[in-house]
Amino acid sequence: MTSTDAATEGREAAALLERTRGLVDPHLRAAVETLPGAIRRVALYHFGWQDADGSPASGQAGKAIRPALVLAAARALGGDPDAALRAAVAVELVHNFTLLHDDVIDEDATRRHRPTAWAVFGVPDAIITGDALLALAHRLLAEDPHPASARASARLADCVIELCAGQQADCALEERDPLGVTLDECLTMATAKTGALLGCACALGALYAEADRPAVEAMDGFGREAGLAFQLIDDLIGVWGDTTRTGKPVGADLAAHKKSLPVVAALTSGTPAAGELAALYRGSMSTPAEVASAAAAVDRAGGRDWAQACAADRMARAVHHLSGAVPDPAGAQELLALAEFVTRRTH
Amino acid sequence: MTSTDAATEGREAAALLERTRGLVDPHLRAAVETLPGAIRRVALYHFGWQDADGSPASGQAGKAIRPALVLAAARALGGDPDAALRAAVAVELVHNFTLLHDDVIDEDATRRHRPTAWAVFGVPDAIITGDALLALAHRLLAEDPHPASARASARLADCVIELCAGQQADCALEERDPLGVTLDECLTMATAKTGALLGCACALGALYAEADRPAVEAMDGFGREAGLAFQLIDDLIGVWGDTTRTGKPVGADLAAHKKSLPVVAALTSGTPAAGELAALYRGSMSTPAEVASAAAAVDRAGGRDWAQACAADRMARAVHHLSGAVPDPAGAQELLALAEFVTRRTH
Numbered sequence: 093m094t095s096t097d098a099a100t101e102g103r104e105a106a107a108l109l110e111r112t113r114g115l116v117d118p119h120l121r122a123a124v125e126t127l128p129g130a131i132r133r134v135a136l137y138h139f140g141w142q143d144a145d146g147s148p149a150s151g152q153a154g155k156a157i158r159p160a161l162v163l164a165a166a167r168a169l170g171g172d173p174d175a176a177l178r179a180a181v182a183v184e185l186v187h188n189f190t191l192l193h194d195d196v197i198d199e200d201a202t203r204r205h206r207p208t209a210w211a212v213f214g215v216p217d218a219i220i221t222g223d224a225l226l227a228l229a230h231r232l233l234a235e236d237p238h239p240a241s242a243r244a245s246a247r248l249a250d251c252v253i254e255l256c257a258g259q260q261a262d263c264a265l266e267e268r269d270p271l272g273v274t275l276d277e278c279l280t281m282a283t284a285k286t287g288a289l290l291g292c293a294c295a296l297g298a299l300y301a302e303a304d305r306p307a308v309e310a311m312d313g314f315g316r317e318a319g320l321a322f323q324l325i326d327d328l329i330g331v332w333g334d335t336t337r338t339g340k341p342v343g344a345d346l347a348a349h350k351k352s353l354p355v356v357a358a359l360t361s362g363t364p365a366a367g368e369l370a371a372l373y374r375g376s377m378s379t380p381a382e383v384a385s386a387a388a389a390v391d392r393a394g395g396r397d398w399a400q401a402c403a404a405d406r407m408a409r410a411v412h413h414l415s416g417a418v419p420d421p422a423g424a425q426e427l428l429a430l431a432e433f434v435t436r437r438t439h
Numbered sequence: 440m441t442s443t444d445a446a447t448e449g450r451e452a453a454a455l456l457e458r459t460r461g462l463v464d465p466h467l468r469a470a471v472e473t474l475p476g477a478i479r480r481v482a483l484y485h486f487g488w489q490d491a492d493g494s495p496a497s498g499q500a501g502k503a504i505r506p507a508l509v510l511a512a513a514r515a516l517g518g519d520p521d522a523a524l525r526a527a528v529a530v531e532l533v534h535n536f537t538l539l540h541d542d543v544i545d546e547d548a549t550r551r552h553r554p555t556a557w558a559v560f561g562v563p564d565a566i567i568t569g570d571a572l573l574a575l576a577h578r579l580l581a582e583d584p585h586p587a588s589a590r591a592s593a594r595l596a597d598c599v600i601e602l603c604a605g606q607q608a609d610c611a612l613e614e615r616d617p618l619g620v621t622l623d624e625c626l627t628m629a630t631a632k633t634g635a636l637l638g639c640a641c642a643l644g645a646l647y648a649e650a651d652r653p654a655v656e657a658m659d660g661f662g663r664e665a666g667l668a669f670q671l672i673d674d675l676i677g678v679w680g681d682t683t684r685t686g687k688p689v690g691a692d693l694a695a696h697k698k699s700l701p702v703v704a705a706l707t708s709g710t711p712a713a714g715e716l717a718a719l720y721r722g723s724m725s726t727p728a729e730v731a732s733a734a735a736a737v738d739r740a741g742g743r744d745w746a747q748a749c750a751a752d753r754m755a756r757a758v759h760h761l762s763g764a765v766p767d768p769a770g771a772q773e774l775l776a777l778a779e780f781v782t783r784r785t786h
Binding site for chain 2: 127131196215222223230245246253256260261263
């Protein structure tokens with residue numbers, strides 16, 4: 093692809109995401125507004141529709157990538173995206189349920205440039221609001237008369253269980269010795285934590301288009317592989333940063349001793365830099381100089397190059413799955429643009 | 440009812456609960472066994488099927504009251520209880536999801552005479568395992584070909600949201616000044632936290648019996664009112680204790696400054712004992728003597744009598760709902776026995 097193609101695709105994806113936000117937000121908000129008072133307040137804050145004091149806020153509810161995948165997958169397979177709106181909202185609710193709980197578990201104090209829900213309302217309210225969003229997602233599907241809704245609900249539930257397994261594995265890996273973690277374990281964890289929901293979003297779109305089983309699975313594969321590519325890029329940002337675009341400070345994942353994919357690739361590289369990095373990970377890494385040394389060690393050990401190559405490989409696999417589900421390139425265009433958009437993050 | 444009737448009913452209920460445990464446990468355990476490794480381990484521990492080290496344990500998975508209500512409600516309305524087994528398992532999974540999260544939120548270290556899951560495996564694993572049990576409940580219903588399964592899933596999701604609201608209100612009430620809490624607020628909270636799931640269990644049984652809407656709602660009302668009666672008795676035990684049967688030490692709720700129903704009835708009684716109790720609640724209440732004074736103050740302020748009378752009143756309302764749904768006394772017998780069993784707790 094030429095850089096002009098990429099720029100066009102980027103604009104297309106950005107426009108698609110904006111349209112999706114416009115389509116999904118009213119339904120998402122209507123669903124959230126049905127929650128009981130105190131829980132609703134936390135949810136409205138989390139989605140960026142209210143400030144902590146309850147006054148209206150501009151809304152920074154994320155980029156709507158998952159609902160856009162649901163709708164684009166339905167459209168790509170000849171379905172009516174409007175009929176899949178509830179599924180799109182359900183997937184976005186599940187995504188936000190995971191954010192609320194993951195922020196509690198990881199003790200992350202900032203999300204989308206604002207204090208996280210637990211930091212504002214306390215851990216109990218954040219746990220409870222996450223629970224309520226998960227239940228709300230299943231209520232929407234259970235009330236949806238669409239013939240695919242029960243299969244979508246079962247698939248979404250399976251996905252939640254995989255997300256839970258991913259988050260659990262993430263926590264468990266954090267506690268292990270830096271040199272005792274394999275790259276395979278990390279890839280499995282990242283697939284569960286990030287790939288599963290992007291795959292599920294695409295699969296739900298396919299189910300709502302009443303596609304056959306192979307197409308549903310190919311769509312899942314597309315979303316999963318694109319999700320893993322996205323995670324690899326996100327991990328690179330977690331080391332080399334990009335505060336203006338993501339709100340994540342440079343070296344944040346290193347300072348937090350996160351065993352992200354490029355870090356584990358470096359640790360398991362068998363290079364002298366791997367030992368240096370392991371020593372830094374066993375220590376406190378509390379100074380900017382130590383964090384900078386760790387980033388340099390990841391680079392010298394080949395972690396940066398590996399992550400970039402692996403992201404490209406995963407995108408190739410994603411495209412392969414997509415051509416299986418949607419042989420017509422024009423039909424696959426929206427989904428491709430979305431996948432490129434999330435993995436490049438340069439638009 | 441004579442005491443002989445009560446004793447017969449108690450034996451009947453105990454036998455019914457044992458039969459239910461025998462029916463539901465294999466399905467419940469099979470569902471739990473489908474969870475990914477690390478989460479499964481926490482769940483097997485929580486249900487009492489494994490010790491913390493993974494060795495088999497005798498199993499103390501609770502009294503199966505909620506699944507018994509599902510099956511008995513289905514039978515009472517002419518349905519096939521076997522067809523409602525998945526619904527019974529789903530309700531039990533939801534109940535245990537709330538236990539896992541409530542123990543984290545309330546920082547309770549003991550449940551069913553064993554350390555709670557978070558105390559053994561840590562807060563993240565307990566949150567994640569609770570999430571997975573909730574998703575598993577919805578997966579079971581989504582995969583259930585029974586014509587009522589979608590309505591059951593929607594109703595269960597609504598119930599989860601009400602449970603969340605109840606738990607949230609409980610936390611919020613704990614932080615308020617002892618004299619600033621009204622009895623109405625506490626009754627609403629207790630209905631949401633305890634009544635909702637017992638009501639939902641009965642309603643799901645009715646849905647699976649393909650009962651009409653008024654019967655479903657009457658069944659919900661029966662379970663809700665019986666649940667509130669149960670909570671009132673539980674609160675009395677929380678003040679005056681019954682360690683051998685419940686594992687709850689005498690005065691536990693007082694020492695924890697819990698604003699349980701008899702306590703709030705006492706605090707809002709306008710008696711001199713109310714002021715004495717409020718003063719104790721504003722202090723640390725760290726000595727056994729202070730806890731004993733608080734219990735005596737609740738009694739003198741009329742909190743104990745009120746809770747006993749209110750429990751009887753709620754049971755009468757429950758019976759009234761039940762006769763609406765099941766006019767034939769023989770058909771209602773099992774449900775009545777279960778309600779009496781949980782509220783008396785003397786068997």
